[in-house]
Amino acid sequence: MEKHASMTRLLHPHVAPQAGGAPLVTPIHQTSTYELPRTDEAARIAAAVAPTGYYTRYGSPNAREAEAMLADLDGAEAALLVGSGMAAVSAALLSTVAADPGEILAQKSHYTGTLTLLQEMLPAFGRQVRLVPQEELAAAAGRQTRVVYVETPSNPTMTLTDLRAVRAAAPDAIIIADNTFATPYNTRPLDFGVDLVVQSATKYLNGHSDVTAGVVTGSAALIAKAWETARVLGPVCHPFEAWLLARGLKTFPLRMARHNANGLAVARFLAGHPAVRAVHHPGLPSHPQHDLAVRQMRGHGGMLAFTVADADAAVRVLRATKLCRNAVSLGGPETLITHPASLVFAHQSAEELAASGVDATMLRLSVGLEEPEDIVADLAAALSTVD
Ligand SMILES: Cc1ncc(COP(=O)(O)O)c(C=O)c1O
The missing domain is CATH 3.90.1150.10 (Aspartate Aminotransferase, domain 1)
Known part of the structure; x- marks a missing residue:
């Protein structure tokens, strides 16, 4: 009987409250779930957009820390951290095209994973996608355009898209910009009228070739929709990766x-x-x-x-x-x-x-x-x- 109780205790270790000062660096919250309060507060946490301390697919303190840094860098209201740059591209695009049958306009020159999403997957779901030469994007946008997807500079040709010109040509469309190459150090697309910024955080943001992650930034309303899409598709940025990213961002x-x-x-x-x-x-x-x-x-x-x-x-x-x-x-x-x-x-x-x-x-x-x-x-x- 005593042996049985000790084996059960293995699963419920006593974690002593921490003595002394608080850690300078956020600890890694390597847990998949959180013990919830035994009150109505639990249901409120469960129903929230991007709750912290509920379930790691919904977010974690480490992801929230990196998201706050990334939103600040982009001058955005909110950020969503996901498990790869392609997860950020997919969450941004799928969350904006879901409710609207209008045209998606994009470049012929994009990162290859994005091209597959635009040329094969979205049309397979019945979405109308038009790809035009990058320099002609602004001229091609019109009233029928609901979403404009841009990448500047594009991978690998280093062609630029004029963000202000695209905004002026498509005043009612949602514009999504992949800013992976420029990074917010060199360009902040939201300052040029873009609605959502996506980046592969695998690249310059983390900067150490040891993390795969992606981020979407923009208004709180659009990020809430992107979060809902990512909650369902499930591309989590795990706590250790989010912690490494927050560490990399400092430099x-x-x-x-x-x-x-x-x-x-x-x-x-x-x-x-x-x-x-x-x-x-x-x-x-x-x-x-x-x-x-x-x-x-x-x-x-x-x-x-x-x-x-x-x-x-x-x-x-x-x-x-x-x-x-x-x-x-x-x-x-x-x-x-x-x-x-x-x-x-x-x-x-x-x-x-x-x-x-x-x-x-x-x-x-x-x-x-x-x-x-x-x-x-x-x-x-x-x-x-x-x-
Ligand atoms: C411009 C651009 N966007 C998105 C991605 C996808 O990022 P990830 O590999 O983190 O999914 C890449 C990857 O190279 C990229 O170059």
Whole structure:
């Protein structure tokens, strides 16, 4: 009998109240559920939008902490943290298109997961989606447009969307902007009239290549709808990931300043290299939308794409770098190089690839936080193999 009681006690450990001061850093609330008060308060918590201390799929103290930081960075009323950037894109889009049969207008150039959602999944649910060349988005918007989905700069072509022009062209539509590449350090889309911002927090926001997460920011009313969608679809950002994200966010402005400086230094080096055909970086005056980049972005980030003579040369450069690591993803401390045509667009057809402005001569760089001279030296050595 005593053995039985001790085994039961294993499941109900006595947790002593904490002596001394409160922890400086929020502890990780690694629990899936919460003991509720034995009063009517329990039902009130259960019925609330995004309650804290109810059930971890509905939110956690760690997610709430990161959400408060992220809403503040974006100048938003509210934020919703979810388990990946694609979960943020899906929650934002599905929550806004659910009630309205009107047109969804988007770009031909988007992150590939977003393209699949727009081109295959939403039409399969009977939604009308029109994709237009990115620079023509504002001109294509009209009264029939209910939702406009933009990504600026877009992955991987670094093409920009003029947010103010889109707002003016579609005054009644809900505009959703993927701000993963720019980040709120460089552009705050809500300041330009956008309604909802989505970001892969996997990238610059966390900044350490060790978390997968996503965030939606906007008005409290739109975030409540996005939360309801995410509550049903279930893409949770777990407490440890949310804790890591809140930790990473503390150095976000310092990292972004360095990414901006390093990105420009590497772009300038590549633009002057004889083996490089074109460099796509909004900070270069040669970028066709440089004026817009200056108006809409405080700095131009660490992302860039460049092209070399042919597909074979691109693969040779990719394989010759040593410091720049061959990996997808972006926004981490280490410089990553990738070949979008064969890796990032692996799930897309050749036509979709071409429509996105990607070809096999293109390489994408996520310029990291290393000494810029070291990144340049590594690229110079790799480019000498095709010079
Ligand atoms: C612009 C953009 N949006 C969304 C995503 C999706 O983010 P995640 O991989 O965190 O789902 C990515 C991923 O690379 C991206 O580049």
